Amino acid sequence: MSKEEPMILDETDKGIVEHLRQEHVSNTELARILDVSEGTIRQRLKRLRESGVLKVAAGIDPDALENQQAAMIAVNVGKATLLESKAKEIAQLPHVLAVSIVSGRYDLMAEVLVDSNHGLVDFLTGELSKITDISASESFLLLKSYGKYI
Numbered sequence: 001m002s003k004e005e006p007m008i009l010d011e012t013d014k015g016i017v018e019h020l021r022q023e024h025v026s027n028t029e030l031a032r033i034l035d036v037s038e039g040t041i042r043q044r045l046k047r048l049r050e051s052g053v054l055k056v057a058a059g060i061d062p063d064a065l066e067n068q069q070a071a072m073i074a075v076n077v078g079k080a081t082l083l084e085s086k087a088k089e090i091a092q093l094p095h096v097l098a099v100s101i102v103s104g105r106y107d108l109m110a111e112v113l114v115d116s117n118h119g120l121v122d123f124l125t126g127e128l129s130k131i132t133d134i135s136a137s138e139s140f141l142l143l144k145s146y147g148k149y150i
Helices: 011-022 027-034 038-051 080-091 116-130
Strands: 068-077 096-101 108-115 134-141
Touching: 011 027, 011 038, 027 038, 068 080, 068 116, 080 096, 080 108, 108 116, 116 134
Parallel strands: none
Antiparallel strands: 068 108, 068 134, 096 108
16 A cells, blocks of 8 residues: 555554554553454554554654754745645755645645754755745744644
8 A cells, every 4th residue: 555545544543543642552552452462453553654644753842952943934835736846845854844735825834943043044044945936934933832742
């Protein structure tokens, strides 16, 4: 199954994802909670990872990072036909954590983590500015986050 094809999640898949979103849980504990075998959990996790539905990673509270600044960069793209290619291009930049195509006033939202305010200036002038067909951008500093891990 490729990452382009949507995967249909059953109740076991949904249970695995939901429990792992809350906290780290061992395969054995997940099997007990969901009343399936540990082997089923192992196989399902492998399938979910390979399909791109699930990525298991540790997150850190951005407020705990010293001399780091999290920001959202709203971006408008010159042509609507370029949304996906520009989102992918921006996502490859070193300080970018994620990029989303959005509705509303902006076309894309990029979540970045940089070294202080100078890092944001460097990102905007040295990295983002090299992406062609961006008609405008606006930066939003994340001053305090609740329930956010990066």
